[in-house]
Amino acid sequence: MAYELFYWTGIQGRGEFVRLALEEADADYVDMAREAGDRVIFEVLKDPRTPSFAPPILRDGDVVVGQTALILHYLGRPLGLAPQDERLRTWTHQIQLTVTDFVAEIHDVHHPIGVGSYYEDQKPEAKRRAREFREERVPKFLGWFEGILAGNPQSEGHLVGDRLTYVDLSLFQLVDGLNYAFPRLMHARRNEFARVMAVWDAVRNRPRIAAYLASPRRLPFSQYGIFRHYPELDA
Amino acid sequence: MAYELFYWTGIQGRGEFVRLALEEADADYVDMAREAGDRVIFEVLKDPRTPSFAPPILRDGDVVVGQTALILHYLGRPLGLAPQDERLRTWTHQIQLTVTDFVAEIHDVHHPIGVGSYYEDQKPEAKRRAREFREERVPKFLGWFEGILAGNPQSEGHLVGDRLTYVDLSLFQLVDGLNYAFPRLMHARRNEFARVMAVWDAVRNRPRIAAYLASPRRLPFSQYGIFRHYPELDA
Numbered sequence: 001m002a003y004e005l006f007y008w009t010g011i012q013g014r015g016e017f018v019r020l021a022l023e024e025a026d027a028d029y030v031d032m033a034r035e036a037g038d039r040v041i042f043e044v045l046k047d048p049r050t051p052s053f054a055p056p057i058l059r060d061g062d063v064v065v066g067q068t069a070l071i072l073h074y075l076g077r078p079l080g081l082a083p084q085d086e087r088l089r090t091w092t093h094q095i096q097l098t099v100t101d102f103v104a105e106i107h108d109v110h111h112p113i114g115v116g117s118y119y120e121d122q123k124p125e126a127k128r129r130a131r132e133f134r135e136e137r138v139p140k141f142l143g144w145f146e147g148i149l150a151g152n153p154q155s156e157g158h159l160v161g162d163r164l165t166y167v168d169l170s171l172f173q174l175v176d177g178l179n180y181a182f183p184r185l186m187h188a189r190r191n192e193f194a195r196v197m198a199v200w201d202a203v204r205n206r207p208r209i210a211a212y213l214a215s216p217r218r219l220p221f222s223q224y225g226i227f228r229h230y231p232e233l234d235a
Numbered sequence: 236m237a238y239e240l241f242y243w244t245g246i247q248g249r250g251e252f253v254r255l256a257l258e259e260a261d262a263d264y265v266d267m268a269r270e271a272g273d274r275v276i277f278e279v280l281k282d283p284r285t286p287s288f289a290p291p292i293l294r295d296g297d298v299v300v301g302q303t304a305l306i307l308h309y310l311g312r313p314l315g316l317a318p319q320d321e322r323l324r325t326w327t328h329q330i331q332l333t334v335t336d337f338v339a340e341i342h343d344v345h346h347p348i349g350v351g352s353y354y355e356d357q358k359p360e361a362k363r364r365a366r367e368f369r370e371e372r373v374p375k376f377l378g379w380f381e382g383i384l385a386g387n388p389q390s391e392g393h394l395v396g397d398r399l400t401y402v403d404l405s406l407f408q409l410v411d412g413l414n415y416a417f418p419r420l421m422h423a424r425r426n427e428f429a430r431v432m433a434v435w436d437a438v439r440n441r442p443r444i445a446a447y448l449a450s451p452r453r454l455p456f457s458q459y460g461i462f463r464h465y466p467e468l469d470a
Contacts (some may be wrong), residue, residue, distance in 0.1 A: 049386075053336070053376075068334055070325070072329060074325065090300065091284075093465070094285065094301055094305050097305055101339070104336070104339055112364070114363075114364055114371075114372075128348045129349055132349035150470065152463070
C-alpha cells in the first residue's frame with residue numbers, strides 16, 4: 001500500500017525533506033494534495049486519534065504521523081535510509097531535530113514579526129535579523145554539520161555511519177535552499193564548509209535524486225517557501 | 236548509575252522539561268552544571284561521537300543524547316512516563332515536538348531580531364510580534380492541546396492514554412510559564428482552555444511535583460529564561 005504524503009501544493013516547504021527520502025528510496029507514495037487539492041490536508045489534520053498541528057503529515061495505512069523529523073524517523077528503517085544500530089538511529093534523529101531548528105530560523109529571517117503579515121510589512125525587521133543570521137547562525141549551524149562530518153569515524157562523506165541516511169538528504173536540501181536564498185553568503189564562505197558542500201554535491205548527483213530534481217515533481221524555490229531570495233537580506 | 240543532566244545554571248530553560256520528568260519519576264540524577272559549573276556543558280558539547288548543538292544534554296552511562304524532545308522520548312519508558320504501546324509512544328513524541336515548536340515561538344516573542352542582542356534593543360519589534368503571538372499563536376497552540384484532551388477516548392485529564400506521561404508534565408510547564416509571562420492573556424482566555432488548565436492544576440498538585448516546586452531545585456521564572464514577564468508584551 002502506498003505511503004500518502006500530505007503537504008501544501010505550490011511550495012517545497014517542509015514536505016520536501018520527506019519527499020527527498022521517498023524519492024531516493026524509490027518508494028511507492030502519493031503526494032495527496034497535488035492529486036486532490038489542499039482540502040485533503042484539512043481533513044487529515046482532523047484525524048480524531050492523532051490530530052497533527054501542521055503538515056507535513058504521512059499516512060501509512062491507519063498510522064498517521066506528523067512533524068517532519070518524526071516522519072523521517074518513522075520512514076528511515078523501512079526506506080533503508082537509517083542505520084540499523086539503535087544508538088546511531090537515535091543520533092540520526094537528533095541531527096534531524098537540529099535541521100528542524102535551523103529550518104525555523106531560516107524561515108523567520110524573512111518573517112521575524114510573525115507569519116500573519118507579509119514580508120513587505122516587516123522588511124526593516126527582517127534586515128536586522130538577517131545580519132545576525134548571516135554572521136552568527138549560518139556559520140554556527142553549518143559548522144556543526146562540518147564538525148560531524150569531520151568526526152565521523154566511518155566516512156567523511158556521510159553524517160552518520162558509512163552510507164547514505166535521510167539526514168544527508170536533508171543537509172543537501174538545506175544547502176540547496178541556502179544557495180538559492182543567500183548566494184553571496186554561501187559563495188563567500190563555501191571553503192569553510194567543504195565537507196558540507198561535498199555532501200550537497202554528492203546527493204544531487206545520485207541517480208534517483210538527479211532524476212527527481214529534473215522532474216516536474218521538484219517545484220522550484222520561490223518567494224513563498226522557507227528559502228526566499230531577497231537580495232537585501234543577503235547583502 | 237545516575238542520569239547526568241547538562242543545562243545552564245541560573246535559568247529553568249529547556250532543561251526544565253527534562254527535570255520535571257526526572258523529578259516526577261523520582262529518578263536518580265545529577266544536575267551537572269549546578270554541581271560543577273557551566274564549563275562541564277562545554278565539555279559534553281564536544282562529545283566526539285554525538286556532539287549536540289545545544290543543551291539540554293543527557294548522559295546515561297556512555298550514551299549522550301541532545302534535543303529536549305528526544306531526551307524525553309529516550310527517558311519515557313525507563314521512567315514510566317511513556318505509553319507501552321508503540322503507536323501511542325510515537326504520538327507522545329509527536330506532541331512533545333509540537334511543544335518544542337511552541338517553546339521556540341514563546342522565546343522569540345521577546346527576541347524577534349535574534350539572540351545576539353538584548354530585549355532592550357528590540358522592544359518595538361517584540362511589541363509587534365507579541366500581538367500576533369497573543370491573538371493567533373497562543374490560542375492556536377493551546378486550542379490544539381485542548382482538542383487532544385477533549386478527544387482522548389481514555390481520559391480527558393491526560394494527553395495520551397489513561398495515565399500521566401511526560402507530555403502532561405510539559406503542558407504544565409507551558410501553562411505555568413505563560414501564566415507568569417502573560418498573566419492578563421491567560422486570565423482572559425482561561426475558560427477557552429479548561430481542560431488544559433485542569434492538567435496544569437493536576438500536575439502541580441502531584442506530590443512529587445509539588446515537593447519539587449517548593450524546593451530550591453525549582454528556580455523561579457525570571458527575565459533571563461524562555462518565559463519573561465514584560466507587561467508591555469501582555470497588554
